[in-house]
Amino acid sequence: MYTYSEFDDRFVRERVAQFRGQVARRLDGSLTEDEFKPLRLMNGLYLQLHAYMLRVAIPYGTLNPDQMRQLAWIAERWDKGYGHFTTRQNIQFNWPKLADVPDILDALADVEMHAIQTSGNTIRNVTADHFAGAAADEIADPRPVAELLRQWSTDHPEFQFLPRKFKIAITGSPNDRAVTRAHDIGLRMVTRDGEAGFEVIVGGGLGRTPMIGKVIREFLPRADLLPYVEAIVSVWNLLGRRDNKYKARIKITVHEHGIDEIRRLVEERFAEIRPGFAGVDQAVLAELEAAFAPPALRSAPQAAYDAAYRTDPLFRSWADTNLAPHKSPDHAIVTISLKAHGATPGDASADQMRVLADLAETYGHSELRISHEQNVILPHVHRADLPAVHAALKAAGLATANIGLASDIIACPGMDYCALATARSIPIAQEIATRIDALKIEHEVGHLKIKISGCINACGHHHVGHIGILGLDRAGVENYQITLGGDHTETAAVGERAGPGFPAEEIVPAIERIIFAYLDLRDRDDETFLDAYRRLGPAPFKAALYPAEKERADAA
Amino acid sequence: MSRRFTPKVVTGNALIEGDAVWLTADDRWSTDIAEAELIEDEAEADLRLLFAQGQADRVVGAYLAEARRGRDGPEPVHFREAFRTRGPSNYAHGKQSELSANG
Numbered sequence: 001m002y003t004y005s006e007f008d009d010r011f012v013r014e015r016v017a018q019f020r021g022q023v024a025r026r027l028d029g030s031l032t033e034d035e036f037k038p039l040r041l042m043n044g045l046y047l048q049l050h051a052y053m054l055r056v057a058i059p060y061g062t063l064n065p066d067q068m069r070q071l072a073w074i075a076e077r078w079d080k081g082y083g084h085f086t087t088r089q090n091i092q093f094n095w096p097k098l099a100d101v102p103d104i105l106d107a108l109a110d111v112e113m114h115a116i117q118t119s120g121n122t123i124r125n126v127t128a129d130h131f132a133g134a135a136a137d138e139i140a141d142p143r144p145v146a147e148l149l150r151q152w153s154t155d156h157p158e159f160q161f162l163p164r165k166f167k168i169a170i171t172g173s174p175n176d177r178a179v180t181r182a183h184d185i186g187l188r189m190v191t192r193d194g195e196a197g198f199e200v201i202v203g204g205g206l207g208r209t210p211m212i213g214k215v216i217r218e219f220l221p222r223a224d225l226l227p228y229v230e231a232i233v234s235v236w237n238l239l240g241r242r243d244n245k246y247k248a249r250i251k252i253t254v255h256e257h258g259i260d261e262i263r264r265l266v267e268e269r270f271a272e273i274r275p276g277f278a279g280v281d282q283a284v285l286a287e288l289e290a291a292f293a294p295p296a297l298r299s300a301p302q303a304a305y306d307a308a309y310r311t312d313p314l315f316r317s318w319a320d321t322n323l324a325p326h327k328s329p330d331h332a333i334v335t336i337s338l339k340a341h342g343a344t345p346g347d348a349s350a351d352q353m354r355v356l357a358d359l360a361e362t363y364g365h366s367e368l369r370i371s372h373e374q375n376v377i378l379p380h381v382h383r384a385d386l387p388a389v390h391a392a393l394k395a396a397g398l399a400t401a402n403i404g405l406a407s408d409i410i411a412c413p414g415m416d417y418c419a420l421a422t423a424r425s426i427p428i429a430q431e432i433a434t435r436i437d438a439l440k441i442e443h444e445v446g447h448l449k450i451k452i453s454g455c456i457n458a459c460g461h462h463h464v465g466h467i468g469i470l471g472l473d474r475a476g477v478e479n480y481q482i483t484l485g486g487d488h489t490e491t492a493a494v495g496e497r498a499g500p501g502f503p504a505e506e507i508v509p510a511i512e513r514i515i516f517a518y519l520d521l522r523d524r525d526d527e528t529f530l531d532a533y534r535r536l537g538p539a540p541f542k543a544a545l546y547p548a549e550k551e552r553a554d555a556a
Numbered sequence: 557m558s559r560r561f562t563p564k565v566v567t568g569n570a571l572i573e574g575d576a577v578w579l580t581a582d583d584r585w586s587t588d589i590a591e592a593e594l595i596e597d598e599a600e601a602d603l604r605l606l607f608a609q610g611q612a613d614r615v616v617g618a619y620l621a622e623a624r625r626g627r628d629g630p631e632p633v634h635f636r637e638a639f640r641t642r643g644p645s646n647y648a649h650g651k652q653s654e655l656s657a658n659g
Contacts, residue, residue, distance in 0.1 A: 026571075027571070027572070029612075029613050032612055033612055033616050033617070047569055047574055047616055047617065048574075049576070049636075049639060049640055050574070050575055050576060050640065050643055050644065050649075050650045050651075051573070051574040051575055051650070052574040080647070080649055094644075094649075095649070096574075097572055097573055097574065098571065098572050098573075098574065099572055344646045344647075347646075415635075415636060415639060416639070416644035416645050416646055417644055424639075424645060426644070426645065426646045427645050427646065430646065473635075473636075476633075476634055476635065477635070478635060
C-alpha cells in the first residue's frame with residue numbers, strides 16, 4: 001500500500017492548520033458564512049438536515065487496519081459510534097460539531113487520511129475496482145495509476161475552480177466493477193499486442209441527465225495516461241458551461257459538442273502538453289508500483305475450508321455468495337456485507353470496524369477495501385482461514401450471505417440526512433431487505449441489483465440498478481419511481497422508467513411483484529433478472545407492476 | 557393574482573452544533589419548533605428573516621418554512637420540516653433522542 005511521502009504529510013498537516021484557523025475565524029465572526037462555506041466544502045464539511053457531515057476520502061477504496069481503527073475511534077470520540085460508507089468509496093460521519101472538525105482532521109492526518117477534494121468543483125476521490133490487485137480476471141492492479149492520479153489532481157492549480165465536480169474511475173479488469181461508464185472519465189485496462197493500456201471513456205454520469213460514457217480513445221498507452229487525462233480536463237475546463245450548473249458536467253459538454261469534436265480538441269491539447277511530461281510521472285509511477293506490490297501469499301492445504309463447506313450450511317451459503325475468485329486459486333476475495341437485513345446500507349459501528357481491522361491484520365495481509373456497493377472487502381484470504389473469518393464475522397453481525405442478491409441494496413443517505421434529498425431512501429432499503437428476508441427467496445432469485453436514490457442527483461446509482469428506485473416529492477408526499485433494466489458493468493445501460501411512481505407504503509409490494517414476475521418469466525433457473533428483462537422487454541414487468549391498468553386494458 | 561400568504565416560522569441550523577433551530581418571538585433560537593414564533597403576516601415574515609440572517613454568529617442558512625398552528629405551538633407542514641424536528645428514521649438520534657431522554 002502507498003505510504004505518505006514527507007511532502008504528502010506536510011501538505012495535509014498544513015491544510016488542517018489552515019482549516020483550524022478558518023474555523024476559529026468563522027466562530028469569532030471574522031468570516032461570514034458566505035466566505036466560510038467554500039472553505040469548509042474544500043475540506044469535505046457539509047451542513048445537512050440535522051448536523052454537519054464530514055466526508056473523508058478513502059482513495060481508490062483502500063484502507064489499512066490502523067486507518068480503519070482510527071475511523072472507529074473518530075466515530076466514538078466525536079460522532080455517534082458509527083460511520084457510513086458511500087457509493088464513492090468514502091466514509092461519512094453524520095454528527096460532528098464544527099468546533100471539533102479540525103481535531104478530527106488531525107486524527108485523520110495521523111493515519112495518512114484527509115477530507116480534501118471530497119466536495120466542491122474539483123477532481124474528486126479517484127475510485128477503483130474494489131477487487132484491485134486480487135481479482136482473477138485482472139490485467140494489472142489499477143491502484144498505482146489511481147494513486148498517480150490522486151497526487152496529480154490534489155491541489156492541481158489549473159483544476160481548483162472547474163465548471164463542476166469531476167469524477168474519475170479506474171479498473172484493471174475487463175469486467176467492470178467500478179462503474180467506469182458512469183464517470184466523467186472512466187479508465188478500463190485493456191491489452192493490445194501484449195501491451196497493457198487503457199480504454200478511455202468520457203462523458204458518463206448519472207444525476208438528472210444520465211449518460212453512458214463514450215469511448216474517446218480505444219487504446220491509450222500507459223505512459224500517455226496523465227497528459228491525456230490532463231488534456232481532457234483542460235478542454236472541458238474551457239468549454240464547460242459555467243452559466244448553468246445543470247449543464248456544467250462534461251457529459252453535457254460531450255453531448256453538446258459531440259464526441260468527435262471533443263476527441264479532436266483533446267488530441268490537439270494532448271499533442272501540445274505531452275512533451276512537457278518528460279518522464280517524471282513515469283518515475284513516480286514505477287515507485288508506486290513497488291508500493292502496491294502484491295502480498296506474499298502462502299501456500300497451505302485447504303482442508304479446513306473443505307470440511308466447513310461440507311458440514312456447515314451457514315458457512316456454505318456465505319462462501320457461495322460472498323466469495324470471489326482470487327488470482328491465486330487457494331485464496332479468495334471476501335466481501336463482507338454491510339447490508340444485514342433491515343440495517344442501514346453501508347453503516348458500520350465502531351466495534352464492527354475494529355473487527356474488520358483485526359481480521360484484515362490476522363488473515364488478510366492488512367488490506368481492506370470499501371466498494372462502491374457499500375460493502376467491505378478482504379482481498380487476500382487463504383481458503384484455510386475462511387471458516388475462522390466467517391466465525392468472527394458471525395459474532396460481529398457481519399456474516400450476512402447476500403452479496404449481489406436482492407437485499408444487497410445500494411442506498412444514498414436520502415432525506416434522513418441529506419439536505420438535497422427529496423425523499424428518504426434508507427427506510428425503503430430497510431423495508432425491502434426485511435421483506436425479502438421474510439420471503440426467503442433471494443438465493444432463488446439470484447443476481448439482482450436494487451439501487452435507491454433519494455433525489456435526482458442519483459448518489460444511489462438508481463439509473464444503473466437492475467431495479468432502480470428514485471424518491472421524489474410529489475405535492476408534499478414522498479413518492480417512488482421505478483426504473484428497470486439498468487446495468488452498471490461493462491455492458492452499462494440506463495434503466496427505463498416503468499411508469500407512475502408509488503407512495504412509500506406501496507413501494508415494497510411493488511418491488512415484490514416485479515421479483516415474483518421475474519421468477520415466473522425466466523426460462524431457466526440461471527437466467528438472471530437482467531437477462532430476462534433484456535429478452536422480454538419491459539412489458540411483462542410493467543404488467544406485474546401495474547395490475548389494475550392491465551385489468552382496465554383487458555376489459556376495454 | 558398573488559398567492560395568499562401562509563403562516564411561516566424562521567428556521568436554520570445552529571452554527572456550532574449544526575442542528576435545526578427555530579426563531580422564537582423573544583429573539584431566541586429554540587431546538588423545539590413548538591416554541592417558534594408563528595408569523596402570519598408576509599411583511600413581518602420578511603423582517604424576521606432579515607433579523608435571523610443578521611445572527612450569523614449563531615445560525616446558518618436561515619429561511620422561512622411553512623408551519624401551522626398546533627395544540628402546543630407551531631407544527632411543520634412539509635415532511636422535510638417534520639424530519640428536521642425529529643432526526644433520522646434509521647436511528648433514534650438527533651432531537652427524538654433528546655426528547656425521549658428528557659421525557
